[in-house]
Amino acid sequence: MRLPRVDYFMLDLTPQEWTAVFLTLRIAVVATAVSLPFGIAVATLLARRSFWGKSLVEAVIYLPLVLPPVATGYLLLITLGRRAPVGAFLDQHFGIVFSFRWTGAVISCGVMAFPLMVRAIRLSIEAIDRKLEDAASTLGADQLWRFATITLPLALPGIIAGAMLAFARALGEFGATITFVSNIPGETQTISAAIYTLTQVPGGDTAALHLVLVSILISLGALIASEWLARRATARLHGV
Amino acid sequence: MVCEMLTVDVEKSFGEFSLAARFAAEGGATALIGPSGAGKTSIIAMIAGLTRPDRGRIVLDGEALFDSAAHINVPAWRRRISTIFQEGRLFPHMSVKHNLDYGRWMNGHAADRKIFEHVVALLDIGRLLERRPGKLSGGERQRVAIGRALLAKPRLLLLDEPLASLDAARKAEILPYLERLRDEARVPMIYVSHDAAEVKRIARRIVLLEAGRVVAITTPHGHCRA
Numbered sequence: 001m002r003l004p005r006v007d008y009f010m011l012d013l014t015p016q017e018w019t020a021v022f023l024t025l026r027i028a029v030v031a032t033a034v035s036l037p038f039g040i041a042v043a044t045l046l047a048r049r050s051f052w053g054k055s056l057v058e059a060v061i062y063l064p065l066v067l068p069p070v071a072t073g074y075l076l077l078i079t080l081g082r083r084a085p086v087g088a089f090l091d092q093h094f095g096i097v098f099s100f101r102w103t104g105a106v107i108s109c110g111v112m113a114f115p116l117m118v119r120a121i122r123l124s125i126e127a128i129d130r131k132l133e134d135a136a137s138t139l140g141a142d143q144l145w146r147f148a149t150i151t152l153p154l155a156l157p158g159i160i161a162g163a164m165l166a167f168a169r170a171l172g173e174f175g176a177t178i179t180f181v182s183n184i185p186g187e188t189q190t191i192s193a194a195i196y197t198l199t200q201v202p203g204g205d206t207a208a209l210h211l212v213l214v215s216i217l218i219s220l221g222a223l224i225a226s227e228w229l230a231r232r233a234t235a236r237l238h239g240v
Numbered sequence: 241m242v243c244e245m246l247t248v249d250v251e252k253s254f255g256e257f258s259l260a261a262r263f264a265a266e267g268g269a270t271a272l273i274g275p276s277g278a279g280k281t282s283i284i285a286m287i288a289g290l291t292r293p294d295r296g297r298i299v300l301d302g303e304a305l306f307d308s309a310a311h312i313n314v315p316a317w318r319r320r321i322s323t324i325f326q327e328g329r330l331f332p333h334m335s336v337k338h339n340l341d342y343g344r345w346m347n348g349h350a351a352d353r354k355i356f357e358h359v360v361a362l363l364d365i366g367r368l369l370e371r372r373p374g375k376l377s378g379g380e381r382q383r384v385a386i387g388r389a390l391l392a393k394p395r396l397l398l399l400d401e402p403l404a405s406l407d408a409a410r411k412a413e414i415l416p417y418l419e420r421l422r423d424e425a426r427v428p429m430i431y432v433s434h435d436a437a438e439v440k441r442i443a444r445r446i447v448l449l450e451a452g453r454v455v456a457i458t459t460p461h462g463h464c465r466a
Contacts, residue, residue, distance in 0.1 A: 131325070132332075137289075137316040138288050138289075138290070138319075138389075139342050142315070149331075154333060
């Protein structure tokens with residue numbers, strides 16, 4: 001996206017910096033949106049089912065939370081990279097390439113944000129009174145309808161919180177992304193990577209500070225929006 | 241000759257406690273009474289399909305809902321048996337009207353204004369329709385729960401201590417509605433309670449349960465020790 005050098009919100013950013021801002025937003029939004037259905041499915045599975053190897057599944061899902069992000073990025077590189085087994089397969093059969101593309105950044109941000117999302121949604125599902133679902137089944141609702149009409153709406157505040165946490169995590173993701181898809185302006189250079197790059201060049205401090213300001217604005221906006229959404233969802237649930 | 245609408249013959253062990261109950265119910269209201277811990281609620285959950293017995297048979301109108309020998313276990317949502325729970329269990333995120341319509345939606349019935357208005361009038365809940373369950377009193381909540389169960393057009397209505405969570409005044413408020421329900425709705429009922437006076441007003445056939453066993457069945461025609 002090319003933008004003239006003008007003051008947006010009185011911020012003096014170069015087109016390249018604006019590109020980083022919009023790219024970051026795009027990556028965070030897409031990563032959150034794409035991982036949300038999986039997050040809800042996995043959270044439901046963990047909250048409601050017991051199965052063989054559940055602890056292992058949990059450990060794998062929560063791993064990015066404790067692993068150094070660079071390690072996660074490297075794992076992505078050696079599985080989804082163009083010459084890596086899965087990456088090569090996707091490239092040859094479907095023409096899907098993640099390495100050094102913004103879509104790869106979506107993957108790394110999604111993976112890093114996933115545990116936070118799953119945790120928030122899982123807690124809200126576990127808090128639901130299952131007797132309400134029993135009541136729904138005596139009224140003729142099969143499992144799918146019970147999930148759609150009872151579980152999902154009652155878990156909505158948690159789903160919003162989970163999406164928000166994931167979005168915030170994706171906004172700030174640095175280590176895994178830069179390791180997996182590098183730091184290419186216009187393709188994979190997010191705000192974090194741009195700030196890092198600016199601090200490495202002489203005279204980049206002012207520009208870095210501007211980007212920091214932009215990220216503060218985005219984060220505040222996201223926080224306020226999620227608070228408002230969560231309040232509205234909770235109010236809707238309880239009919240206030 | 242009594243035509244048996246429901247026959248229950250179930251066994252289940254819950255750790256220390258074991259339940260082995262056998263009784264039959266005809267049309268109208270049958271009460272299931274006994275001290276708390278006698279297994280009344282467990283039996284209701286088995287008839288509703290929410291708890292699976294270890295062994296036995298549950299037959300409603302000639303259809304086996306559960307038969308361990310024949311490996312039959314019809315899921316709760318296909319049994320068309322509505323339950324009115326002690327705590328109401330209204331859906332907090334839906335208006336009273338949507339709560340009432342829930343069973344109809346799930347069973348794919350077309351809207352029937354006449355039946356809806358009849359039930360609403362029977363239970364006197366017309367002015368509550370737009371409210372959320374959180375804004376209802378205990379008595380109102382139970383009336384809505386009764387309406388929701390009825391509007392699912394069940395073959396059988398299970399009432400699991402529907403008045404137990406209410407104080408005496410609220411009980412007196414709901415009891416007449418339950419009597420009207422029995423006389424007007426023409427749906428057979430199984431009524432669980434540990435309050436003998438309450439039961440006498442509602443049911444003619446009384447099944448007495450103690451420590452997981454049926455110890456007596458009282459019918460209008462007489463009393464027999466099981």
